[in-house]
Amino acid sequence: MDMREIEAFLVVAEELHFGRAAARLQVTTGRVSQSVRMLEREVGAPLFERTSRRVALTPLGAMFLARVRPAYEELGAALAEARQVRGMPYRDLLRAMFVGSLPPDVAPRLSAAFARSVPECRLYAMTMQLSEMLRWFDSGRLDADVIIGWFPDPAAGPRPVPDWVELGPVLFRVPRVMVVSQRHPLAGRSSVDAEELAAHTVIRPWGFVPYSDAWAPPVTPGGKPIRRSQQTRPTYLEDFPDLLADGTLLHLTVPSLPLPDGLVLIPVTGLAPMACAVAWPRTSETPLIARFAETAAAEYATVSPR
Numbered sequence: 084m085d086m087r088e089i090e091a092f093l094v095v096a097e098e099l100h101f102g103r104a105a106a107r108l109q110v111t112t113g114r115v116s117q118s119v120r121m122l123e124r125e126v127g128a129p130l131f132e133r134t135s136r137r138v139a140l141t142p143l144g145a146m147f148l149a150r151v152r153p154a155y156e157e158l159g160a161a162l163a164e165a166r167q168v169r170g171m172p173y174r175d176l177l178r179a180m181f182v183g184s185l186p187p188d189v190a191p192r193l194s195a196a197f198a199r200s201v202p203e204c205r206l207y208a209m210t211m212q213l214s215e216m217l218r219w220f221d222s223g224r225l226d227a228d229v230i231i232g233w234f235p236d237p238a239a240g241p242r243p244v245p246d247w248v249e250l251g252p253v254l255f256r257v258p259r260v261m262v263v264s265q266r267h268p269l270a271g272r273s274s275v276d277a278e279e280l281a282a283h284t285v286i287r288p289w290g291f292v293p294y295s296d297a298w299a300p301p302v303t304p305g306g307k308p309i310r311r312s313q314q315t316r317p318t319y320l321e322d323f324p325d326l327l328a329d330g331t332l333l334h335l336t337v338p339s340l341p342l343p344d345g346l347v348l349i350p351v352t353g354l355a356p357m358a359c360a361v362a363w364p365r366t367s368e369t370p371l372i373a374r375f376a377e378t379a380a381a382e383y384a385t386v387s388p389r
Contacts, residue, residue: 085118085121085122085224085226086155086158087118088118088119088121088122088125089122089151089155090108090118090155091104091108091114091115091118091119091122092118092119092122092130092147092148092151093148093151093152093155094107094108094115095115095119095131095138096131096140096144096148099137099138099139099140100138101115101116101119101138109369110367110369111366111368113366114364114366114367117223117364117366117367119131121223121224126143126147128141128143129141129143129144130143130144130147131144175201175203175204175205175371176204176205176207177197177204177205177206177207177228177229177371177372177375178207178209178226178227178228178229179193179194179206179207179208179209179227179228179229179230179231179375180209180210180211180215180216180225180226180227180229180230180231180232181208181209181210181211181230181231181232182210182211182212182213182216182230182231182232182233183210183211183212183213183320183341184212184213184233184320184336184337184339184340184341185231185232185233185339185359186339187339189231189254189359190208190210190231192382193206193231193378193379193382194206194208196378196379196381196382197374197375197378197379200374200378201371201374201375201378204371206375209227212319212320213232213233214289214317214318214319215317216230216232217288217289217290217291217294217317218290218317220244220245220248220290220291220294221290221291223247223364225364228363228367228369228371228372229251229361229362229363229372229375229376230361230362230363231254231359231360231361231362231379232359232360232362233337233357233358233359234250234253234294234357234358234359234360234362235294235297235298235355235357235358236253236256236297236355236356236357236358237250237253237358237360238253238358239297239355239356240297240355241293241297242293243291243293243294243297244291244293244294244362245291247364247365247366248362248363248364248365249362249363249364249365249368250360250362251360251361251362251363251376251379251380252360252361252376252377252379252380253358253359253360254358254359254360254361254379254380254382254383255358255359255383256356256357256358256359257337257338257339257356257357257359258338258350258351258352258356259335259336259337259350259351259354259355259356259357260335260336260337260338260340260348260349260350260351261275261333261334261335261336261348261349261351262323262327262333262334262336262340262342262346262347262348262349263327263330263332263333263334263346263347263349264324264327264328264329264330264345264346264347265330265345265346265347266328266329266330267327267330267331267332267333268283268330269283269333269349270330270347270349272349273349273350274349274350274351274352275349275350275351275352276351276352276353277303277304277351277352277353277354278303278304278305278307278353280303280309280333280351281303281307281308281309281310283310283333284310284311284312284331284332284333285299285309285310285311285312285332285333285334285335286299286311286312286314286318286326286332286333286334286335287299287311287312287313287314288314288318289313289314289315289316289317289318290317297355298335299311299335300354303353304353304354312332320340320341320343321343323343323346324343324344324345324346327346328345335351335354336348337357338350361375361376361379361380363376
């Protein structure tokens with residue numbers, strides 16, 4: 084349960100008006116509505132009765148309010164006390180989620196750039212696997228303010244993310260590679276042309292269709308069909324040794340993927356590159372998120388990734 088959802092619920096419960104609550108929280112009305120809906124999904128029942136003329140707590144909402152408000156206030160007091168004890172100088176906090184297969188310098192580099200640009204804000208950097216970003220596309224739930232991750236190059240095809248996701252600046256692009264087990268027929272190759280994929284079976288990632296189809300295309304650039312093994316759930320790095328062990332499947336990925344034992348990376352020519360970009364929910368955009376995106380774009384404007 085996200086603390087921002089609780090905060091949105093408490094303010095709406097006080098105001099009994101989503102617009103006034105949004106003004107108090109300095110976010111959009113849509114973001115407040117989304118936060119309340121997600122909390123109601125967690126609870127399993129409506130917390131507010133909504134009509135075109137009024138907003139009121141349901142009986143369950145009133146009970147929930149009575150239990151949650153004291154706990155929220157206690158948490159706020161504990162956080163304020165901890166900040167006072169540690170002398171924390173930051174006025175704002177931005178939570179940034181970095182996909183773990185990015186080059187290792189990306190997170191510290193962007194953290195340092197943002198600290199120079201907005202010294203009064205602390206950037207809290209977290210790491211996740213790419214599969215968690217695909218879960219975000221599916222559920223709409225994100226325990227961060229922004230994501231820095233891999234996206235099929237938006238300049239090379241259809242928009243690879245849902246409409247409610249703001250796909251910000253592309254920071255840099257990398258060529259495609261494949262990962263296979265040492266038993267795969269292509270394992271000894273120095274490179275593979277995309278047209279050769281038609282003779283093999285490629286893992287198609289679970290999740291949002293335009294993203295998955297751009298990651299593992301259904302046809303080669305020349306139009307040959309590619310056999311694809313559809314994943315029925317998110318696939319994690321730990322899954323690949325088992326998935327690829329018998330040498331019948333290959334997975335298209337990025338050069339900086341941490342490579343488990345027994346697997347090899349092979350460059351793939353002829354496919355559009357992958358893009359490292361910044362993304363966030365459109366309903367959650369704030370000036371701080373926009374500033375982070377601008378800072379990230381400026382940091383990579385003239386210097387390639389290390």
